[in-house]
Amino acid sequence: MMRTVSVKIALAAALALAPAALSAQSWSDQPVDPEKSQDAAAIAYDEGGRYYTEDDVPTYNLAEDGTVDWMTFSGFRRYHSECHVCHGPDGEGSTYAPKIKNSAVNMDYYDFYDVVVNGRQNGNSVMPHFGDNPNVMCYLDDIYVYLKARGMDAVPRGRPGKKEAKSDEIREMEDACMG
Numbered sequence: 001m002m003r004t005v006s007v008k009i010a011l012a013a014a015l016a017l018a019p020a021a022l023s024a025q026s027w028s029d030q031p032v033d034p035e036k037s038q039d040a041a042a043i044a045y046d047e048g049g050r051y052y053t054e055d056d057v058p059t060y061n062l063a064e065d066g067t068v069d070w071m072t073f074s075g076f077r078r079y080h081s082e083c084h085v086c087h088g089p090d091g092e093g094s095t096y097a098p099k100i101k102n103s104a105v106n107m108d109y110y111d112f113y114d115v116v117v118n119g120r121q122n123g124n125s126v127m128p129h130f131g132d133n134p135n136v137m138c139y140l141d142d143i144y145v146y147l148k149a150r151g152m153d154a155v156p157r158g159r160p161g162k163k164e165a166k167s168d169e170i171r172e173m174e175d176a177c178m179g
Helices: 002-023 070-082 109-118 140-151 168-178
Strands: 045-047 050-052 120-122 125-127
Touching: 070 140, 070 168, 109 140
Parallel strands: none
Antiparallel strands: 045 050, 120 125
16 A cells, blocks of 8 residues: 555656656757758858858858858867767767757757856766867867758768868968967
8 A cells, every 4th residue: 555655656746747857858859840940040141251140150051062161061070079979970979978969959059159168967967068178169169060050951971072161261260269
């Protein structure tokens, strides 16, 4: 009798907490519908080879022939040198850390930036901070743009085959950041 009451209480508690658990779902687990998310990636303007949305958030540019902008290409390279060890190739996740390609679409740009800079802990899951790593910080917009393109299924898995040339403005920004 006592065991039956305990099971009923546990079940009632689990059902009561279910909505909270669902709303606490990770950004990476939330699906992306590229058709519904097009506005979040739409190019409003470009400056020196860098593309932005109307909210001044970096975004990707993909030509009809599959050529990616420099930031997306650079983001692929930087992601695979610093992030894929935990988050898996192409932002698809691993047994160690979640996929993050969807996070760049579902998550606010500034929240994404904050998590990378300051890190985050969620239970036993720990994202370390990278705010003092110039190999991440000097290229964080590139990494974000690449992951957004992956999350939107705009670029396939693997190294982009064609890329725009690096602009002088991007080269100057990299040189200033890396010292």
